[in-house]
Amino acid sequence: MATPNGQTGSDTSAREAGLKQLQERFHNRVSQADAVREQHAHTTTWHPNQPPDAVVFAQGEDEVVDVVKICAAHGLPIIPFGAGTSLEGQVNAPMGGVSVDTSAMNAVVSVSPEDLDCTVQPGVTRKALNTHLRDTGLFFPIDPGADASIGGMAATRASGTNAVRYGTMKDNVLSLRAVMADGRVMTTARRARKTSAGYDLTRLMIGSEGTLGIITELTLKLHGIPETIAGGVCCFSSIEDACNATIATIQCGIPIARIELLDTAQVIACNAYSKLNLEEAPTLFVEFHGSQAHVEDQVRQFGEIADSFGAGEFKWESEPEKRNALWQARHDAYWAALQMRPGAKGIATDVCVPVSRLAECLAETIADIEESGFIAPIVGHVGDGNFHVLPLVDMDSANEVARAERFLQRLAERALDMDGTCTGEHGVGQGKTKYLVRELGDPAVEAMAAIKLALDPSNMFNPGKLFPFGKIPGTVPDGRTTK
Structure with a gap:
């Protein structure tokens, strides 16, 4: 069992009692096998793998409530786990504790085509959701590349290739339910598209990286599948020209759906890995959504802008299979x-x-x-x-x-x-805590810490993440509370 530095014998006994109670409650859906524990810590980033003491495979909101109550009673940290695709150590367990795997909570609860929304459990992945929605003529647009879970995407405020047109997770979640530190279930909003009722608790939870509670249900905005989709690639002689073409496109208000840049090194890699035949130069992958007439107009306007910055020949793909192959190559850029x-x-x-x-x-x-x-x-x-x-x-x-x-x-x-952010979509996790104060300032970080301690006074949810050392009163460098 991972034992936090400074943990007393009584702490260890309490944790062992908590793990025993979880075993009695969940039987074979609790695992302490090394391989399972390591799988539920980070393996795709450079952060060290820090496995939990145990993994619980929850199958419903009531079971998440039971896990939280048992862990709270025995001082066990809780690390929510979706698909494990986050990149800044969010699912590591530096203090040990219990990883709560919600992948089996993967039901599409309801779809309301007339309201352009749906309600899902957190373990539904974006690909599975869009497969389910296909016959309705609707889709969920957030596409971070990996087949992430919807709950994890909300927790890390994911975005991806479609965000330039459709926004990020914060723009596409109407409401959610979450189990809080006291075991109660909080509903953050109703299904209405707008509200002036109280604090925006939905967006408080979105991007909280598992530090405030465990998301158990989400109501999402949906969009109509576009009548026409056109996409393709064009290369430029320099990164600056490609960027300036992008800037001009945005400033002209062209509602482009995707505009992705690959530098020369990445193009060489994608050619070799995905069997493409792109010119080895800075390249934009672009896509337009809308009616036939609107897409043709957008393509024309973008082409004129790109030409003014010395773009090479456009290679348009109208066949869905070829267009999808291009975007799959973009999503495979890491590999x-x-x-x-x-x-x-x-x-x-x-x-x-x-x-x-x-x-x-x-x-x-x-x-x-x-x-x-x-x-x-x-x-x-x-x-x-x-x-x-x-x-x-x-x-x-x-x-x-x-x-x-x-x-x-x-x-x-x-x-x-440059008045930007240290992370556009990966989140803070363990890797970028040291930049938070410089980016937001002490008053903002201290306000977040006050919210954290108000909702999770024992720092049970995902300790050691998000907050720089010293910003959660009564913690030691590994994120453990000393109270």
Whole structure:
């Protein structure tokens, strides 16, 4: 069992009693097997794998309530777990405790086509939801790439390739239910599209990274499947030209659905991994949604803008299979990049800046990559000013790891200097706590800490995440409360 530093014998006894009670309640749906525990901590990032003491596979809201009550009574931390695709250590268990796996809570509770909404359990994945919705003519647009769970997407405020047109999770969740630290279930809102009734508790929970409670149900906005979808690729002679074409597109108000940037290194990787034949140059993947006439007009306007920035030949794909293959290659960019340095670990990170500063931020970042000597492909949801960098690092080299850490710090600070954020969509987790005060200021972080302690006074939910050391009163560096 993982034992927190400074834990007393009585603490250990209480935890063992709590785990025993969970076993008695859930039987074979509690696992303490090493492989299962490690699977429920981080394996796809460079953060060390910190497994929980046990994993509980919950099958309903009432079972989540029981887990919370047992853990609260015995001082066991709780780490909510969806599909495990978060990238900043959100599902690690630095203090041990219990991982609550909600993947079996995967029912689509209801669909209301006339209201353009649906209600789902948190374990439903985005692909499964859209498969379920297909015959209704509706779809859920948030697409972070990985087949993440809807609950996890809400907890990390996910966005992805469609966000430039459809917004992020905060814009597409009408209400949710969550089990709080006292075991009660909170409903944050009704299904109405607007409300002025009280605090916006829905958005308080969205992006809370499992630190306030466990989401057990969500009501989502849906959108009509577009009549016409057109997409394709075009390359540019420089990153600056590609970015400036993006900026001009956004400033002209063209309602583009997706506009994604791949730098030259990432294009080379995708060509090799996904068997594409793109020109090895900075490239935009674009997609337009709407009626036939509106899409044709958007394509024309974008083409004129791209031409003014020296774009190469457009390659349009009207056949769904070929268009989907392009977007699958974009979603496989992480795996493609790893092949550029076999054996190295990819350190996935992201920042976001005002779109007017995007070209400047990317140019400085590319110069930093070249000076640092890293292979570090770049992809970006550039319509939002959000981009991802993936340095490929030999984790057995202390010198290289240290250089990578300095590079990541410069990247985050560069974004903050440009009035941006240290994370556009990955969240804070364990990896970016040190930037929170600089980004938001002490009053904002202390307000968040006050909310955290008001809702979770024993710091039971996901300790060691989100908050910099010292911002949760009565905690030690690993995030454990001392009260």
